[in-house]
Amino acid sequence: MKKIFVAVIVSGLLIVYSIYQKLSTTPAQGNTSTSTNSTSNTNTGSNLSLASTSSTGQTSTTYKDGTYTGSTEDAYYGSVQVQATVSNGKISNVQFLQYPTDRRTSQMINSQATSMLSSEAIQAQSANVNIVSGATDTSLAFIQSLTVALQNAVK
Amino acid sequence: MKVTHLLMGMPITIEVIDSQVQFSEIEDVFEYFKYVDNKFSTYKSTSEISRINRGDVISSGYSKDMDTILNLCEDTKLETDGYFDIVKNDNSLDPSGLVKGWAIKNAAGLLKDKGFNNYYVDAGGDVQIAGLNDKGNPWQVGIRNPFNRYENIKILSLSDIGIATSGTSIRGQHIYNPKRRDAQLDDIVSLTVIGPDVYEADRFATAAFSMQRKGILFLDNLKHFAAYMIDHNGIATFTQNFTDYVSPNV
Numbered sequence: 001m002k003k004i005f006v007a008v009i010v011s012g013l014l015i016v017y018s019i020y021q022k023l024s025t026t027p028a029q030g031n032t033s034t035s036t037n038s039t040s041n042t043n044t045g046s047n048l049s050l051a052s053t054s055s056t057g058q059t060s061t062t063y064k065d066g067t068y069t070g071s072t073e074d075a076y077y078g079s080v081q082v083q084a085t086v087s088n089g090k091i092s093n094v095q096f097l098q099y100p101t102d103r104r105t106s107q108m109i110n111s112q113a114t115s116m117l118s119s120e121a122i123q124a125q126s127a128n129v130n131i132v133s134g135a136t137d138t139s140l141a142f143i144q145s146l147t148v149a150l151q152n153a154v155k
Numbered sequence: 156m157k158v159t160h161l162l163m164g165m166p167i168t169i170e171v172i173d174s175q176v177q178f179s180e181i182e183d184v185f186e187y188f189k190y191v192d193n194k195f196s197t198y199k200s201t202s203e204i205s206r207i208n209r210g211d212v213i214s215s216g217y218s219k220d221m222d223t224i225l226n227l228c229e230d231t232k233l234e235t236d237g238y239f240d241i242v243k244n245d246n247s248l249d250p251s252g253l254v255k256g257w258a259i260k261n262a263a264g265l266l267k268d269k270g271f272n273n274y275y276v277d278a279g280g281d282v283q284i285a286g287l288n289d290k291g292n293p294w295q296v297g298i299r300n301p302f303n304r305y306e307n308i309k310i311l312s313l314s315d316i317g318i319a320t321s322g323t324s325i326r327g328q329h330i331y332n333p334k335r336r337d338a339q340l341d342d343i344v345s346l347t348v349i350g351p352d353v354y355e356a357d358r359f360a361t362a363a364f365s366m367q368r369k370g371i372l373f374l375d376n377l378k379h380f381a382a383y384m385i386d387h388n389g390i391a392t393f394t395q396n397f398t399d400y401v402s403p404n405v
Contacts, residue, residue, distance in 0.1 A: 020314055056385050108228070115261060116394060116395050117371060117372075117375060117392055117393065117394060117395070118392070118393055118395065118398075119390060119391065119392050119393075120390070120391050120393075121389060121390055121391070122300065122308040122309075122385055122389050122390070122391050123308060124300060124303075124306045124307070124308060124309050125297070125306075125307050125308060125309060127295065127297075127307075127310045127402065127404065128295065129295045129296060129297035129310060130170075130275070130288050130294045130295050130296065130298045131168075131275055131277055131282050131283060131294060131295070131296045131297070132280060132282070132296070132298075132299050132307060133280045133281070133296055133297070133299065133318050133319065133320045133347055134280040134299025134301070134304070134320050134322065135280065135299075135301065135320055135321065135322030135323065135345065135347070
């Protein structure tokens with residue numbers, strides 16, 4: 001039961017991911033506000049786009065604003081189709097247009113799946129904070145950072 | 156009063172708002188971290204864990220704290236389907252993935268025992284939080300952007316809770332998948348967990364991070380935890396209850 005749930009979600013995420021990759025190669029096609037991508041042709045530069053994003057994160061990928069619908073994919077217990085919205089060059093929302101509902105079990109699994117997890121593009125926040133949670137600094141990085149801060153402080 | 160020391164290879168900050176706090180009381184808590192470091196650091200040849208790894212100590216001679224930690228590691232391994240594992244490739248033990256959260260929780264307990272109600276203990280971005288900040292509001296906690304350490308990408312309002320983030324952003328890959336030790340963990344770059352205390356948040360963040368994309372599903376199935384996962388494209392996936400903690404002021 002749990003395994004099926006996981007399998008369906010993982011396939012869903014994979015499809016969403018394949019659409020992100022696909023999206024990064026589409027601006028050249030000159031989309032206006034809405035376009036439909038088929039993921040059947042997948043070997044046009046997707047490796048290149050992956051390579052360009054892997055080292056610097058989200059910064060090097062630019063998307064054209066609009067709403068993009070993914071292809072319908074077989075997710076074993078039914079079909080999955082998602083729609084991604086791009087605003088200001090960033091993916092702002094991902095919606096499920098279809099997910100398996102043809103059997104009682106998959107209906108239950110997926111009502112959990114689509115209601116419990118949400119997705120968004122990360123965005124910088126400028127508000128003041130008391131504390132920051134992040135991956136652990138090494139003492140070296142801490143010292144280097146402090147050194148730079150102090151260098152700036154004396155100018 | 157706010158004090159930072161560089162200990163256990165990371166900055167540790169303790170801030171206490173309660174007006175009666177004395178500097179020496181905060182220093183007492185740092186002494187506790189030094190005690191933990193001297194016992195559990197795999198970088199110190201004289202630590203108990205190093206002596207155990209050299210075979211200098213038999214299991215009946217382990218200290219009480221060592222027994223406690225090794226038992227907690229075993230429990231966590233079972234609870235995470237083997238994704239949390241302190242046995243390294245060379246068969247030595249490295250419980251540091253659990254010791255940190257445990258030490259932060261205990262350090263916060265020392266402040267509570269001293270009668271303080273409003274404070275936090277932050278060790279390298281993993282934090283136990285109590286009461287309110289100096290403005291009388293819940294503590295404002297930023298989640299650091301894994302692609303830019305000078306930016307926050309989420310602001311949370313937290314009180315009487317623990318938060319921990321596992322990731323690859325600064326140290327490089329310091330977490331590995333115990334089931335596939337050669338596997339590269341580079342799809343997910345940051346995983347923040349909010350839990351009943353920092354010990355719980357930290358151990359499950361570490362285990363779930365090594366699960367990569369499956370990690371958020373594992374956390375979603377746990378009661379009393381919220382999580383926010385960021386992949387290498389800057390796309391976040393989060394549990395429904397995570398939004399309950401997002402600061403309303405932002």
